[in-house]
């Protein structure tokens with residue numbers, strides 16, 4: 001099991017500052033969609049250059065032109081790029097094909113997918129690397145989480161790694177860990193903490209303990 005830090009509400013200098021604080025307690029750093037919208041793929045490039053030993057995920061939430069978008073994110077230094085599960089199979093196939101050429105990985109974000117199990121089966125067969133259940137900010141505001149969706153994809157996904165994102169905090173991490181995802185993605189649960197380093201360190205400890213069992 002691995003831990004990914006999601007950075008959404010920062011600019012590039014702010015992102016560098018947070019990563020410098022918690023780098024030893026995370027496996028992957030995510031450059032969130034709002035950061036890419038505000039700063040462009042330069043944010044991915046600068047974080048990869050500043051922290052070359054960390055894997056960098058570009059949360060582009062690709063919906064079309066999968067091959068082209070993956071090519072551009074790869075050029076910027078992304079190791080993992082996100083594509084939406086609601087997009088057409090051809091978009092996901094294009095993204096996977098380009099990722100293979102570039103030696104990168106594709107994560108499919110299942111945000112707003114209605115038939116989670118059915119779509120996860122189809123997406124798994126397309127050869128993606130990760131399938132991620134996700135309660136976005138708007139769903140979180142309605143009190144939703146993705147714990148049941150994680151269990152649903154765990155039942156059907158055979159080859160991709162599974163991931164979960166959306167509002168995970170120290171207090172809810174044990175429940176998430178129980179469902180045994182391959183990757184836990186945490187944004188505000190670390191960045192909103194007064195002591196980010198302590199929060200990341202505690203989460204990493206729990207994730208690695210679970211992975212060792």
Ligand SMILES: O=C(CO)[C@H](O)[C@H](O)COP(=O)(O)O
Nearest residue numbers: 006165166167168186187188
């Ligand atoms: O992709 C995102 C929002 O669309 C976030 O990065 C993801 O939800 C993780 O952040 P948080 O833990 O704060 O919910």
